[in-house]
Amino acid sequence: MSENGKVLLETKDLKQHFKVIGENAFKKVKLKAVDGVSFSIRKGETFGLVGESGCGKSTIGKTLLRLHEPTSGSIIFDGTDITHANMKPFRKRMQIVFQDPYSSLNPRMTVGDIVGEPLDINRAYSSKNERREIIIDRLNLVGLNTEHMNRYPHEFSGGQRQRVSIARALALNPEFIVCDEPISALDVSIQAQVINKLIELQHELDLTYLFIAHDLAVVRHISNRVGVMYLGRLVELADAEELFKNPRHPYTQALLSVAPIPDPKLNREKGRILLEGEVPSPVNPPSGCCFRTRCKHATEECAQTRPEMEEAASRHFVSCLREKSIPEYVSA
Amino acid sequence: MANSLLEMDDLRISFFTPAGEVKAVNGMSCALNQGEVLGIVGESGSGKSVSVTALMKLLVRPGKVVGGGIKFDGRDILAMSSKEMRGVRGKDISMIFQDPMTSLNPVFTIGNQLIETIRTHTGMPKKEAADRGVKMLAQVGINNPEKRMKQFPHELSGGMRQRVMIAMALSCSPKLLIADEPTTSLDVTIQAQILDLIKKMRDETGAAVILITHDLGIVSEICDRIMIMYAGRIVESGSVDDIYYSTAHPYTKGLLGCLPGSSKGVRAPLKAIEGNPVDLLDMPKGCGFASRCGECMKICLRENPPSFPIGEGHVSACWKHVPVNASEVRP
Ligand SMILES: Nc1ncnc2c1ncn2[C@@H]1O[C@H](COP(=O)(O)OP(=O)(O)OP(=O)(O)O)[C@@H](O)[C@H]1O
Numbered sequence: 001m002s003e004n005g006k007v008l009l010e011t012k013d014l015k016q017h018f019k020v021i022g023e024n025a026f027k028k029v030k031l032k033a034v035d036g037v038s039f040s041i042r043k044g045e046t047f048g049l050v051g052e053s054g055c056g057k058s059t060i061g062k063t064l065l066r067l068h069e070p071t072s073g074s075i076i077f078d079g080t081d082i083t084h085a086n087m088k089p090f091r092k093r094m095q096i097v098f099q100d101p102y103s104s105l106n107p108r109m110t111v112g113d114i115v116g117e118p119l120d121i122n123r124a125y126s127s128k129n130e131r132r133e134i135i136i137d138r139l140n141l142v143g144l145n146t147e148h149m150n151r152y153p154h155e156f157s158g159g160q161r162q163r164v165s166i167a168r169a170l171a172l173n174p175e176f177i178v179c180d181e182p183i184s185a186l187d188v189s190i191q192a193q194v195i196n197k198l199i200e201l202q203h204e205l206d207l208t209y210l211f212i213a214h215d216l217a218v219v220r221h222i223s224n225r226v227g228v229m230y231l232g233r234l235v236e237l238a239d240a241e242e243l244f245k246n247p248r249h250p251y252t253q254a255l256l257s258v259a260p261i262p263d264p265k266l267n268r269e270k271g272r273i274l275l276e277g278e279v280p281s282p283v284n285p286p287s288g289c290c291f292r293t294r295c296k297h298a299t300e301e302c303a304q305t306r307p308e309m310e311e312a313a314s315r316h317f318v319s320c321l322r323e324k325s326i327p328e329y330v331s332a
Numbered sequence: 333m334a335n336s337l338l339e340m341d342d343l344r345i346s347f348f349t350p351a352g353e354v355k356a357v358n359g360m361s362c363a364l365n366q367g368e369v370l371g372i373v374g375e376s377g378s379g380k381s382v383s384v385t386a387l388m389k390l391l392v393r394p395g396k397v398v399g400g401g402i403k404f405d406g407r408d409i410l411a412m413s414s415k416e417m418r419g420v421r422g423k424d425i426s427m428i429f430q431d432p433m434t435s436l437n438p439v440f441t442i443g444n445q446l447i448e449t450i451r452t453h454t455g456m457p458k459k460e461a462a463d464r465g466v467k468m469l470a471q472v473g474i475n476n477p478e479k480r481m482k483q484f485p486h487e488l489s490g491g492m493r494q495r496v497m498i499a500m501a502l503s504c505s506p507k508l509l510i511a512d513e514p515t516t517s518l519d520v521t522i523q524a525q526i527l528d529l530i531k532k533m534r535d536e537t538g539a540a541v542i543l544i545t546h547d548l549g550i551v552s553e554i555c556d557r558i559m560i561m562y563a564g565r566i567v568e569s570g571s572v573d574d575i576y577y578s579t580a581h582p583y584t585k586g587l588l589g590c591l592p593g594s595s596k597g598v599r600a601p602l603k604a605i606e607g608n609p610v611d612l613l614d615m616p617k618g619c620g621f622a623s624r625c626g627e628c629m630k631i632c633l634r635e636n637p638p639s640f641p642i643g644e645g646h647v648s649a650c651w652k653h654v655p656v657n658a659s660e661v662r663p
Pocket residue numbers: 018019020031032033051052053054055056057058059060099282487488489490491492517518519
């Protein structure tokens with residue numbers, strides 16, 4: 001996890017455009033879900049991804065695993081360009097835990113078989129007994145026990161189901177896991193267990209995570225580096241502590257100011273930067289800077305020029321033309 | 333409280349599964365007044381969703397209300413016919429479900445479903461209902477509402493689907509809004525808008541709100557009162573300040589203690605509550621939290637504690653609030 005550790009995963013100018021039905025029902029238009037995103041994740045590191053709903057976080061996660069074919073740009077995993085490669089040798093090494101614990105579990109399979117499925121597909125055991133042991137081990141990891149093996153997903157609450165998907169992602173001992181809102185359906189006492197477990201497993205197994213979540217306190221806790229997305233683009237990228245102490249992009253500042261704090265008095269006193277207006281459509285993103293329509297610091301120039309990521313401080317990148325004149329953020 | 337909008341009295345709900353009776357809700361009582369925002373927080377599987385599902389009369393087999401009562405606006409919900417209940421549901425009581433994907437019909441457009449909901453409860457003509465629908469979508473922060481009306485649920489991101497659900501729930505100005513984890517899949521700027529929207533609706537219409545969430549930040553921001561649930565029972569309830577600053581129950585203490593930020597270093601282990609939730613198929617005799625509780629005593633394993641008053645409107649169900657025999661102290 002050192003600053004010069006080996007890069008496990010890298011994207012360069014990654015774009016994922018979907019063709020969707022436009023205003024005119026007969027003509028398809030381009031929806032720029034991910035529009036030129038570059039970042040790298042070092043081995044053993046957690047890269048946190050936060051941003052507005054619909055800004056493309058899940059799409060990035062799925063595209064990295066080639067569950068979507070990227071429109072352009074490249075994805076490099078462990079030194080190999082996998083943008084167009086045959087994914088078979090990589091499937092085992094890269095896993096995903098989905099956002100939605102309901103539709104991602106097969107209702108007709110027992111929990112034991114759900115966790116065992118990736119083992120079956122990859123013949124990752126030499127005896128029935130070993131299979132059973134791995135399943136029980138993974139269930140225990142996420143705080144479920146042996147009795148749960150023979151039950152079906154519908155017999156579990158939302159939180160319990162999400163733990164089943166985490167257990168399944170862990171089945172094959174992957175190197176890289178996309179965690180797409182893995183704990184947002186869990187209650188806090190289990191969240192803490194799962195976060196501790198994810199960090200512990202990371203140390204033990206040298207796992208690398210892309211961690212997508214909306215809970216900023218959790219992202220701050222678990223991530224080494226954090227990227228902030230808006231409308232398909234990265235607007236800020238820095239080490240976790242630096243980003244939360246010293247956010248420089250106006251969007252990041254707004255985001256931090258409205259995060260609820262578990263303290264009623266602080267909440268009552270907290271100054272909030274409430275964003276006006278609506279998130280623009282990714283079919284028709286604003287010219288220049290994508291955030292300018294909701295930014296109170298925007299000028300003429302912001303509509304003309306698309307800002308690039310610039311290193312504003314050491315290892316701290318910001319994509320804002322007016323970065324120098326944005327007031328410093330005062331935290332609660 | 334004579335004029336409570338909602339009263340639940342010792343509600344009990346079980347699921348009769350092949351493996352046995354799952355006691356999902358084990359005696360839940362509460363009263364909710366107009367304009368009040370009640371937060372329900374608790375362990376996953378503690379019966380939060382099931383109890384409000386019963387309140388909506390949407391509980392399906394093998395689930396069954398096995399005891400207690402629910403009164404809404406003076407009417408006995410459990411005694412209502414399904415036809416009577418259809419008149420209440422969506423109009424007087426609206427619910428935003430935990431999972432927006434299964435509650436939106438995948439084969440109909442957003443507009444179709446929104447217009448249908450509005451028409452069913454208001455009898456508005458189609459054109460007017462459509463205008464109202466577009467207005468509601470804009471109000472919950474959805475861009476291009478006219479276009480979104482023509483789209484199908486799978487074409488929207490998780491957050492947008494949830495906002496559609498909220499628009500649908502608010503479209504008929506209900507007396508009681510039940511929101512089951514309404515902002516779980518949303519990022520915080522939208523969450524802030526939606527919480528503001530719910531507060532605004534409460535202020536303008538005097539509606540009561542039940543907000544189920546596991547985010548202790550959200551409850552501290554929007555709720556007047558909080559109920560903490562564990563294993564189908566209410567373990568502590570009180571005002572927001574009671575819960576945060578005069579925390580009484582060991583489970584509540586554990587919950588507040590395990591939040592990131594409250595422990596020492598970044599990436600240092602959080603203070604998790606060890607152990608797993610109880611198996612509802614095999615409920616222990618005593619307190620449901622006993623097996624995970626650092627302050628567990630002998631009596632806790634034997635008898636379930638009743639609610640003890642801690643302060644005005646503040647109760648906690650834990651044996652440590654009453655003097656016990658010294659021989660009881662160690663389990
Ligand atoms: N299969 C698809 N076809 C067409 N459009 C899609 C598809 N998947 C996602 N989109 C669109 O791409 C954009 C990004 O969606 P994505 O699910 O990646 O957002 P997100 O950042 O994960 O949001 P959330 O926080 O709500 O989960 C959205 O505008 C969404 O409507």
